[in-house]
Amino acid sequence: MEGRRLLDDCVHCGFCLPACPTYVSWGVEPDSPRGRIDLMRALADGRLPLDPEVVTHFDSCLGCMGCVTACPSGVRYDVLIEETRARVEREVRRPLADRLFRSAIFALFPHPARLRALVLPLLLWSRSGLDALARRLGLYGLLPPRLGEMAELLPPLGARNLAASLPETTPARGPRRARVGLVAGCVQRVFFPGVNDATVRVLASEGCEVVVPRGQGCCGALSVHAGREDEARRMARALISSFEGLGLDAVVVNAAGCGSTLKEYGRLLADDPAWAARAAAFSERVRDVSELLARLGPVAPRQPLALSVAFHDACHVAHAQGLREEPRALLTGIPGLRLLEVPDGDQCCGSAGIHNLVDPASADEIGERKVDRVLSVGADLLASANPGCTLQIRKLAGRRGVAVRAAHPIEVLDASLHGTSLPGAPRTGR
Numbered sequence: 001m002e003g004r005r006l007l008d009d010c011v012h013c014g015f016c017l018p019a020c021p022t023y024v025s026w027g028v029e030p031d032s033p034r035g036r037i038d039l040m041r042a043l044a045d046g047r048l049p050l051d052p053e054v055v056t057h058f059d060s061c062l063g064c065m066g067c068v069t070a071c072p073s074g075v076r077y078d079v080l081i082e083e084t085r086a087r088v089e090r091e092v093r094r095p096l097a098d099r100l101f102r103s104a105i106f107a108l109f110p111h112p113a114r115l116r117a118l119v120l121p122l123l124l125w126s127r128s129g130l131d132a133l134a135r136r137l138g139l140y141g142l143l144p145p146r147l148g149e150m151a152e153l154l155p156p157l158g159a160r161n162l163a164a165s166l167p168e169t170t171p172a173r174g175p176r177r178a179r180v181g182l183v184a185g186c187v188q189r190v191f192f193p194g195v196n197d198a199t200v201r202v203l204a205s206e207g208c209e210v211v212v213p214r215g216q217g218c219c220g221a222l223s224v225h226a227g228r229e230d231e232a233r234r235m236a237r238a239l240i241s242s243f244e245g246l247g248l249d250a251v252v253v254n255a256a257g258c259g260s261t262l263k264e265y266g267r268l269l270a271d272d273p274a275w276a277a278r279a280a281a282f283s284e285r286v287r288d289v290s291e292l293l294a295r296l297g298p299v300a301p302r303q304p305l306a307l308s309v310a311f312h313d314a315c316h317v318a319h320a321q322g323l324r325e326e327p328r329a330l331l332t333g334i335p336g337l338r339l340l341e342v343p344d345g346d347q348c349c350g351s352a353g354i355h356n357l358v359d360p361a362s363a364d365e366i367g368e369r370k371v372d373r374v375l376s377v378g379a380d381l382l383a384s385a386n387p388g389c390t391l392q393i394r395k396l397a398g399r400r401g402v403a404v405r406a407a408h409p410i411e412v413l414d415a416s417l418h419g420t421s422l423p424g425a426p427r428t429g430r
């Protein structure tokens with residue numbers, strides 16, 4: 001276990017505590033990074049059983065990696081919590097209802113075809129006016145919390161969600177500067193097809209030939225973060241296969257959690273002799289879309305956008321991939337656009353993979369702080385590079401009756417380059 005050695009890197013200084021949203025919320029040591037590391041050490045040394053009480057402290061961790069960037073000793077908490085979650089999944093039998101709910105999530109979310117099959121009934125529900133009525137009357141709040149959470153999180157849907165598809169190859173406009181493959185994602189592909197459309201258009205205008213390999217599946221990010229190691233490795237092998245042999249200069253991703261996972265495939269498959277080198281080579285070529293565009297430098301002319309934009313750092317872009325300047329640069333290069341920072345921007349919004357689905361109460365408590373900060377900025381639009389963050393922030397603001405317009409930074413750049421319209425305001429209510 002790599003983690004046993006890494007546990008000793010923690011010197012108990014406590015610098016990570018204020019960076020940890022769960023410690024900020026509850027002020028309890030076992031719900032801090034340092035406290036969780038202590039629990040891991042006690043487990044590894046056999047001084048503590050892996051009982052349900054201990055598991056709650058690992059479950060409550062958002063996996064936001066705020067502690068990783070805050071730690072002066074370079075403790076790899078990301079590796080530690082991943083290994084611990086895998087052990088929890090192997091050794092702990094959760095209560096039946098919890099097992100069923102988690103199984104349902106993993107039978108649905110990593111499968112774009114199944115997600116798409118849900119779109120039509122959801123669209124009919126929304127178009128019938130029943131969704132708006134349920135929100136106005138607060139009926140979703142009467143459902144069991146986990147189901148109510150899912151219903152409330154749903155983004156506005158349209159015909160594009162039913163049949164979105166991307167061309168297999170899009171030529172570069174002007175001289176070709178790179179040939180890149182795009183990871184289409186699962187939730188992104190079905191519920192935010194406009195983000196992928198915008199990504200392809202922007203990349204092409206900046207001189208990239210864009211390949212979207214047919215048949216690509218889930219990258220396994222949700223599975224990795226939930227400790228479902230074998231499933232994640234299966235998905236990783238399949239995704240690597242679909243991008244190999246295409247002569248790509250880079251593999252581009254526009255969703256935060258997917259990007260950080262793809263960059264860790266080398267470690268995920270390090271013990272698999274048949275795949276270790278292939279996975280490491282794949283990870284080497286992965287770039288967040290903002291990272292790739294920053295490296296290439298802008299060539300396409302930007303048109304002014306008279307907009308104030310609040311920028312939300314997605315944890316798995318800022319903390320896990322260390323990208324802060326690059327996504328901002330997409331926006332600051334647009335004439336007329338005013339970029340506004342969200343106070344305490346390093347703190348997670350509570351979405352955190354499937355955390356807001358399995359533990360909505362704690363996710364919402366943490367998310368309310370984020371919504372306070374976002375609304376305090378008073379911007380025209382929120383820019384967020386992760387679909388989960390966008391849904392979480394809009395949902396909580398919607399409960400306050402505030403419709404937060406939100407877009408991926410690449411959609412904002414697309415609007416400047418191509419005059420496309422930005423997403424409108426969502427519904428409000430509960």
Ligand code: SF4
Nearest residue numbers: 010011013014016071
């Ligand atoms: S994880 Fe890092 S910052 Fe936190 S207590 Fe340990 S050494 Fe200090």
Ligand code: SF4
Nearest residue numbers: 020061062064065067
């Ligand atoms: S990953 Fe986030 S929630 Fe978990 S211990 Fe680190 S800072 Fe706290």
